[in-house]
Amino acid sequence: MQTTSARRLAELVGDLAGHRPPRYAALAQRVRALVADGRVPLGTRLPAERDLAAALELSRATVTAAYARLREDGWATARQGAGTFAALPAGPHRGAWVPAPVDDGTIDLAHAAPSAPASVPAAFATALAELPRYLPQHGYHPAGLPDLRARIAERYTARGLQTTPEQVLVTAGALHGVTTALQTLLSRGQRLLVEQPTYPNALDAARGLGVRLLPTALDLDEPESWLGAAETALATVRPTAAYLMPDFSNPTGRLLDTAGRERLARALRRSGTRAVVDETFAELWLDAPPPPPLAAFGAGHVSVGSLSKTFWGGLRIGWVRAEEETIRALTAVALRSTMAGPVVEQLAACALLDQAGPALEEQRRALRERRGVLAHELRTRLPSWRVPEPAGGLVLWCGLPSARSRALVAAAEAHGLRLAPGPLFGTGHALDDRLRLPFTHPPEVLRHAAALLARADADVEHGSRPAHRPPPDPVV
Known part of the structure; x- marks a missing residue:
């Protein structure tokens, strides 16, 4: 059975001081995001409420309420005498990697999921x-x-x-x-x-x-x-x-x-x-x-x-x-x-x-623009990265200057940017020097996301992390 310690989960959750009350909702949202992008694998036993409360310096009531919210929303299950386990809404014990709800201004660059056209x-x-x-x-x-x-x-x-x-x-x-x-x-x-x-x-x-x-x-x-x-x-x-x-x-x-x-x-x-x-x-x-x-x-x-x-x-x-x-x-x-x-x-x-012909051509036109915008922003702000442009699809597969994908995911979360670690796309622990970035968002969102990504990369480069997440930019 896979478990995660209170100390390790607290490190992944980070500082919640910048969130508005109720604090339990912010904690539930953070854990939900960790499950969705694979950093807390499905079926993992979460730490005891008392231990996590101590590691996060929160009240036990706050952690209890957060766990209850996770269970209500389907992101956790409880077994009598065994503990609380990470899960997916309406899914099996091992289930699909799916987008988490984005309800707090977060930009989701973890999933290549375009919005619906007219x-x-x-x-x-x-x-x-x-x-x-x-x-x-x-x-x-x-x-x-x-x-x-x-x-x-x-x-x-x-x-x-x-x-x-x-x-x-x-x-x-x-x-x-x-x-x-x-x-x-x-x-x-x-x-x-x-x-x-x-x-x-x-x-x-x-x-x-x-x-x-x-x-x-x-x-x-x-x-x-x-x-x-x-x-x-x-x-x-x-x-x-x-x-x-x-x-x-x-x-x-x-x-x-x-x-x-x-x-x-x-x-x-x-x-x-x-x-x-x-x-x-x-x-x-x-x-x-x-x-x-x-x-x-x-x-x-x-x-x-x-x-x-x-x-x-x-x-x-x-x-x-x-x-x-x-x-x-x-x-x-x-x-x-x-x-x-x-x-x-x-x-x-x-x-x-x-009517697929006209609709697809319009979508391709928009994606060409977005591909160019994101690639340009990344090359400008992160010149040490390798950013090849694919001839189709929805994503860029970027090469990082070092094995920092997992660290970058954690740092970006604090800036309001959700990413997927490179190893998620493989069968082992390789690919930590890679990062997949979709160009499905409008150009102005991609520009803002690239700026946040550059800040997160600087945090990783210098071994620092912001004390709290800044308020979301109005453009998002």
Whole structure:
């Protein structure tokens, strides 16, 4: 059982003197943020109330009230005689890495979660107008609304991968699709090849299934080296499956070109390994469209997509594209956790895909500007950092001058800036010299965030920390 001491948690929480009363709410918010970004892992036993109160120099009543707030909001659970444990709202004991509520002026640069464009409310208006013709029916569509499956299939065909509606399963977001695919393709103890770094929630889903991870290092300074490492791992270990992101990888932003996809597909075919390909960022190209999907270069692979990043995370609409036999197996697995997806959201997704061209072009225009703003601000304020600009996606994968990512996360929190430590995106303790920064916020927020980040970096550089968090800037 993992535990955290009162002294260590107090260090992570920091000084609460700058917060307005009630103090218990500020403490609960700090602990909630620590759980959300992984610094307090899920399932960790929190220190006893009396011990934490002494470490923070607070009253025990304040800590008791903070723990109660965490339990009420789902960020902690209590077990009689065992203590209080970190958890996620409405989630399993080990759950997804999700954004914490931002209700105090904090800028969240830990999660790449764009706000909804104007096309989303319009799509829901269209969906409500379409809903009456579905109401006389039972409303259950286990593999997804036929109209939505057809539209998704059309988009794959347009991207160079011939697809029929029967080759599509609609899911509750990309993570649901990835988890369903891993459950279908893998058994406990089997090997899953993954890129390092990669998406934290996919790693957590694999661990939850008892899968053994086979990390292959992905270094943006030597992108070709990953292909060589992957070929070697596939040939020697022959893992059952691979979880890959060839389209603007999260967090590195790396795009695998056509030659690389052909080479990777050959290696997968030789080893008998099936790929689960996360294409969440595939349509968020900013410089030029990517090559056809990896599945176009070799049969049997599973493609996963979503509207969460291209439009809005609140939609919870994703999909899996595979051969018909695989889709039937995936649907059977998905039915264990959900009978069917909501009809209104799927109708809204249909409306969004019908108008996707203009909406995506407008989003790409905004993201190009924001990418440039954040990269310029970082290079100006933090010249010792390496700040490559990806050709697509939503994030910058920055190289730090030293292993300071975890320390920087803690220092930034005191300045009202929420970050995700580099090691969160890997399978061990590496990547502390890396920091992922999304450019999803408006330019003025990104400029302010870069200024706060520079202050936090100076604190780490000089071994200091502000006594309390300053009031939030009005622009935020």
